[in-house]
Structures are given as structure tokens and as C-alpha cells.
Amino acid sequence: MPLVLNEEQSMLKDAAAGFLAEKAPVAALRALRDERNADGFSRDLWQEMAEMGWAGIAIPENYGGLDYGYVGLGLILEEMGRQLTVSPMQSSVLVGATLINLAGNDAQKQALLPAIAEGKLLVSLALQEGRHHRPAHTALTATANGDGFSLSGEKVMVLDAHVADKMIIAARTSGEAGDTAGVSLFLVDGDVQGLSCERVIMVDSRNAGKVTLNNVVVSKGDLIGELDGGMAVLEKALSIANIGLSAELLGLCLQSFETTIEYLKQRKQFEALIGSFQSLQHRAADMFAELELGKSMVLAALQAIDNDDDDLALMAAATKAKLCEIAENVTNETIQMHGGIGMTDEYDMGFYMKRARAAQQTFGDYSYQLDRFACLNGF
């Protein structure tokens, strides 16, 4: 597949850009933050997006989706990154629906995927337990209880936790923390008995929550995928999730960079446009080069999902690592090159840096991904 968007994909990207610039710009995020909105996102807007097919863009047609693939989903996420659009796209579509589609049985898919595609059901993955993303170190205990299990433990960084209708809980059904075998995935209701959820306001003004499970009873029927075999499917879903987040980071970085370049062409100091200073020019040129590499990696990785390539895991680790590196540099340089105004809350660029750090950490940051990339390369 050539590394270039076809006409249909370009049209989707343009349409998403236009829609989001009008309906979900940074000002919308600012308003949600300032009013301490109870949901943390606009349900009306989410319905509109679902009606355009976005929530089901990568879901197969026989489960109510558009079956348009992950390149399409990635393009929308990239444009959402440009506008810092808040929606359950990441939690419920990129991760939730992907996991169910990869591992769920037909009945589960029938029950869940069409509802997700309609924007009526939010499903989130509860995975991380400590400060860092370490999926194999899942320790949340699953104690055998009759025909099923009883789950107890704590999860953090659960995206959209307090609004999730259902959660997929990664639990330890055998072995010990650190073993890749012995992790299982259970689907529970967001309001199931024994589950409590604390909304955590994060630096990026989005919804991530702390979820505590206290003897939550699940049956074998709640299992998504194989008992003890959750890691394999989790790894694939996380590869996809990290590529999607990379697409969002790419859009975020491009917007941040372009805004900075415009500023360099307007701001005068010492009777000169600051963009005429070579020290800034060369740093800008270097960012441009890195962003071009970022674009190539994101597109190649999105295509690797749709092609079901063997090197998907490697491409995902490489792409997320590269975009984490780029995002850290570009958002920092954005603040530095803007000077004092970049430090103010009134100016939008701070939001870009805040969202970047949160997206970087979600499902594995730069050092996690670079280490994974090296391991997958055999060193």
C-alpha cells in the first residue's frame, strides 16, 4: 500500500478538520474545564460524531460499524489532536471497541459493538495499577468464587472512568505480577456492586479515574477472550491504541508548531521579527524535519493495523516512541518561543503541552516504548 492518502481518506480528513474546528475547538475544552462539567465532555457533540459514523469507523459492518479501518480512525484522531477535542473517542472507540472486536465472542460483539458505534455505550479499559504502564505486572486479584471470580484491587488512569457504562478489567487469574500468562479480561458494569470510581481531574483537563474493586463478582460469561490468555490480545489492542494516540499527538504537534511559526513571523524584538534570528530558525527547521518523520511513521503504522502486518507491535512501539519524543520537544519549544505569553492560561498553547504529556504517558511513555522497540529488535 503506498504511503499516501487516497482521495476518500483525504476528504474524510478535511471534513473532520472542518467539523472539529467549528464545533470542538480549544475554546470548548476551556469551557468544559472552567465550568467543571460533570461529564467532562459534551454528550450532544458525541452524538453528532456518532451520527457521522466516527464511533463505529473501525467496527465491522456486521456489528453496526462503517468498517472503514484504522487509517480513517487515525485521521480523525489527528484532527482531534489539532483542536484538543474532548470525547470518548480514545477510551471507548480506539481501545474499548478494539478489544471487544479482537477478543470478544459473537454474542458479546453483537451486544456491545453496535451500541458503541451508535454512541450509546461507553466502554473503558481498566489496566494500569501503579505509577507506570506495565501491563504484565497486573496484580489485581481474581479469587475463584464458585463458577466465576471475585475481583479486588485498584486501577488508575482509567480513561473516562466516571462516565463509562462498562469497564474491561485486567485481572490476575493465575501466576504472579510480571508473568505474561495468567492475565484475564472481565467485562463489568460501571455501577456493579463493589466497584467505586473516583474521578481524577488531570493536568490535561480530561477524565481519567481511579477505580477500586472490592469483591466484585464476575462469571465466566463476563470473560473477554481466553482465561489466563489476556496478555496476547491486550498487547495487540495496546499496539493499536498507541498508534491512535500517536496520530492524536501528531495533530497536536502540527498545530502547536504551525502556531509557533506564525508567531515567529509576527513578533518583533530588537526592531526585528524574531523569526529572522538564526538560532530560532534552525530549531524550527529541526522540528519541521522531525515532524515529517512523525507523519511518515503514523501513516505507516495506521496502515500496518489495517494490513494486519506481522511487525505491528514493532511499528507501534517505534511510532509512539517517536511521537513522544517529538511532542515533548515541540510543545516545550512552543512555550519557549512564545516567551511570556506562552506561560499564560489565557493563551491556548499551554493546553497543548498539558494534553501532550498525558497522551505520552497513556499506555506507555517514551522510555517504555523505546525499550520495547529495542526488545522487539532483539537487543
Added chain:
Amino acid sequence: MSNLDQFRTETRVWLEENCPESMRKPMADESDSVGGGRNPTFKHPDQKLWMDRMAAKGWTVPTWPTQYGGGGLDRDEAKILGEEMSRLQCRTPLQGMGISMLGPALLEYGSEEQKSQHMPKIASGAIWWCQGYSEPGAGSDLASLQTKAEDMGDHFLINGSKIWTSGADKADWIFCLVRTDNTGSKHHGISFLLFDMTTPGVTVKPILLISGRSPFCETFFDDVKVPKENLMGERDKGWTIAKYLLTHEREMISGLGRGSKKKFCESAVDAIGLENGRLADTVLRTDIAKLELNILAFSKTMERVGDETKSGKGLGAASAIFKYYGTELNKTRCELMMDIEGEQALGWEGDNYKDGLMSRTWLRSKGNSIEGGTTEVQLNIISKRVLGLK
């Protein structure tokens, strides 16, 4: 079977039958490459055999038109030939400035006579070309060149000197930028001349580099007579051709950054070993991982730009980064190679150290970000032309 599939099959069969066994392993160093010329040197007779067979098919220059000694292949066929050659690890049969630089410029700017005179001899390896661009006073600021060409009626009289002329001591002909007019802006008055290096008045002195090798020369012109018909393109407007060729050169140098041989990290595992599945030197491991990541991202970018061009989108702005990024990658690669190989990398002479191949390659790489437009010039070009910062 589609035409392309058939072409692939036929190509594969032909290569298997015609590429000598010894030409199916990677070149150890620059001395394994074949440049042809009037007095060619072949380390092994198979090199000549391979060059001649490929030249007879026109595949030393696969995309050139057949009437000028080329293979007449379109982009897709050329890509297939390239893929089939890599599959067998066939060496490039012939390389040099004639193929990579002058040929494409002749096709674009040369007269019919010039194309017919020079291109077939480039394709067959009969003539070795060098490039006369930089001067002692005109490096990064190439357009300030001063080598003078006086109009003497039926010929130009050349006086001046060039520096950093690659392979001038072996070359048969030179394509050379000279000044035919001194009155306008510095970009005006430059002309593009082709002439024989055996013309009286041409002398060449190799320059010894920090690598202990002399890939470049100083070239002096004292009253060198060049016939008027050797002017390529329009008089005084040679800067257009020069710029065109610089783009070609930058693409060629940027190709250095692409990983062609075995993966870099495999050498590291051989030299340093693993501990619990990870490279034993954890600090070096991080640096190598960053490099491997950037090599991958850079090669995907070359691929993307190629695909965009092919799809009719034109050469995108991304191509401006190739020279800058590719050469910096290659320098990092060489630095890390020194770290990985340790004592083995420091050897300068002797069979155990391949006569200092590694250290000399490392030293030579330092020139990558200087020649063909320095890294700083490339960053100026990106910031001014692409980003519009002035």
C-alpha cells in the same frame, strides 16, 4: 500474469544467470565499487564481466532512454529491478558522478549532440566524470565562484582552480561551473562547461584527508582551451543547472542514512552480548535504539515522499530534510559503530583491522554534513524556503 509480474520473473531469471557469484555480496568498502573510465581498475575480473553484462542490457542506468544506452524502464519496472537485485544482493555494477549527476542533467538541459556524445559512454563505463563546483573561496557560498572563462571567439579560455573535486585524479572528463560574466548578481554569469581532463593546462593534486585517504583533489586550470560547443545549457545561466544538480547530490548523500546492510543492532549484539535479553551495555543500548528508530522513520519518509511523487502530488516539502537528516544519521551511525566495536574500531593498519576500514569510514563521515551544502545551509533552506522565516 500482468506485464509487471512477467517482467519480474524474466528479470529474476536473467540476474540469476548473469550475476557472477562474487558480485552477490555487499561491498566491503569504496574500493569494491566500479567507476569505469579510460583506465579502469578492477579488483576482480568479475567486476568487469558484471559491468559489461549490465551495460549491454542498459541496466547500469535502467531508467535512461535506450537510444542513450539506458534500459528504458519506467518507474515501476526500475523498482522491480532494484528489488530483484537486492534479493540476490547484486552489487551496483557501475557508479559515479556520470550516472548519478551528469546524466540526469544532460537529459534535462543537454543538446541532442551532447546527449548522444556523452550518455552512452557514461552508461557503458567508458568515461569517468568528475564535478568542478567548489573553489577555495566558494564553499557553502558556491555562487561566488571565480574560475574565469574568457570568450576567445571559437573557444573559452579557462583560468582558476577548483577544490574538493571527487576523483579528479582518475576522471577523464569534468563538468565544471565557470564565470563567463562578472557584471551582474553572483548567480548570473555562471556557465556550465564539459571538457576533457587531458586538455593542456589541467593539473590535479590529491588532498589527503583526516581519514588518510584522498577521495578529493585540487584541480588547477591554466589557459585551458575549451571549444564553444562544450557549453551545456544557456551561457551565463548555468546556476539553474547547478541548483538542479545540487538537489541530486543531496539526495544521493542523504541515501547514506538508509540502512542497507545488516541491522545495526545485530553488530552490537555480536560485539557486546546480551544480558536478560537486553544489550549488556544499557547506556549504549539507548543510543542504538534511538538510531534504529530514526533510521526506520527516515526510510519511511523517503518511501512516503517517493509515493507522493508517484501519485502526482509533486516533490513535497519533506524532501528538503533529506540531506540534513540523512547525513546527520550517518555520522551518528559511524560514532556508534566506534563505540560498539571498541578496540577493533581504532585500528589504522593491518589485516586484523581491514587497514583501518572502520576508523577511516568514521573519519570520512565527518565530511557528509559539510559537502553538498552544510547542515547549517540545509537548515537555512528549510527555515527560509519551506517555513517562510526571513
